[in-house]
Amino acid sequence: MSLLEKISDQATTLTPSERRLVENVIDSPTTAALGTAGELAKAAGVHEATASRLAKKLGFESYAAFRDALRDEFIATRETATRFEKTIAESTSGTILGELAREETQALGRIEEFITPEQIAEAAQILMRAQRIFVYGYGNAEVLALMMVKRFRRFGKDTHQLDTDPRGLAEQMLGLGSDDAVLSFAFRRPPRGYAALMETAKEVGAKTVMISGKSGALLTPRPDRLLAAPRSGDQDAFQTLTVPMTICNAIVIAAGLTAKEESLKKLDRLGQLIERFE
Amino acid sequence: MSLLEKISDQATTLTPSERRLVENVIDSPTTAALGTAGELAKAAGVHEATASRLAKKLGFESYAAFRDALRDEFIATRETATRFEKTIAESTSGTILGELAREETQALGRIEEFITPEQIAEAAQILMRAQRIFVYGYGNAEVLALMMVKRFRRFGKDTHQLDTDPRGLAEQMLGLGSDDAVLSFAFRRPPRGYAALMETAKEVGAKTVMISGKSGALLTPRPDRLLAAPRSGDQDAFQTLTVPMTICNAIVIAAGLTAKEESLKKLDRLGQLIERFE
DNA sequence: ACAAATTTGCAAGAAATATTGCAAACTCAA
């Protein structure tokens, strides 16, 4: 029996104050699920003691147990790798594609909470001012690395994808200079060779830009510019590249704008030409 | 300043115990956001006092303030959910990133008008039943091709990325058999060599799946399965890969589900291993 | 290898949160 059913079963025996509390819970369940008894009581305009009593009346051991039930029900906390499957099964119009699109939408909607326009502009500026750009990404991140290499080559930038193999990487880094920029990606774990890459870049004075998920916040040594935003999808299982890819696209567009003359149109014409003859 | 920035700021000065705490937070932010300092500490195997101190070190007034920040950023309450919908749908935020996110959202919202659940399921089935998978994409599409190669290799499928160079392509196609599947991508123009690839596949009886933008409808010869949905972005300017990438992700998830037993769990464990040792 | 500095856990106690006895306020029936 779901929590809300449990509550509505009691609906006839609820006192006025209790009813106000329940209405409040139904109205904003997540807020109630996160707050304290006192907060809920205040929102409903009743005394906290009443909230405490309500929890017991509804059959819970304590207010804490009631709140836990609320959290279970209303807060999406990924429990297992099968969460997505579960979501699909439960949702009425459950299609994989639809659910996926919904999650991406939600993640995209929050993107600006993590990345400021300045960060985009600065990243674009660093890359466009660089004499050469070295792009580093491995595992899934290699996909984005490849994309950025392609995009910046279209701008006419001297762009290279760094080897994922430590030896090749070391060799490529020998030529790194102070006018160069390193763009790197990391999700989940910092890639092998990351530290060496960053240290070398710092030594020679090359600028470093990093695009990452949450885990980027822990990276040491720190890049000059860090653009970190959580990805969408299941924590433990399948995380998509939509959010970081959108950040990349924003940088590409900003880069196109900072290149003054070259507007998007020119980018496109060039792009079409290249695609046609590629 | 966002939580991730605060963490990043302190990343170099974190003590071992503090780092373990932060890793724990990053790995399962929602759990941390809901729990107490003691619970987080226990999960990280350190003393709760350390958790309390970490909160202060990151610049928060108290552990409670730290947890509030976690909730803000990582728990999708209804307020945050509706907030983005409004922001995204209506207002033009005036930033590149915001505008981009808005466009992607719109395109994603329409994706189910073009792709049915059956198409996703069939594509997944074809790929998972194939003995070998050959993936073909060039220009920007190469990015998605690479992604799919990585994803299906994780499923343990014998997956190969086809050469974009006509000669190499011809050579690789020699071994194509009736149990194989070809997954190809095309945007704007059909790639060079596309016709030859499709004809060869038809001759030997290999199944073909194509993911494309609007232009896919015009392709000849026709693939066995065509998944075409318009991309986001200006028609003539900068079109992103978000929509086709989401279709790809849906196929990967569907493939994982049809692989019944192990599905995402296996994908995850194997994936983590691969990433760690890659 | 030693001393200084840092980190960590322990445990006391501070603060926040929840519970409950009690009395005032309220409701309803006669």
Add this chain to the structure above:
DNA sequence: TTGAGTTTGCAATATTTCTTGCAAATTTGT
């Protein structure tokens, strides 16, 4: 209107959670 029954808030108490001084353990520099 009165009185029995119910509901509610108050305030004291209990419980949970957080903070901090201190000392042990660990690390760092010489």
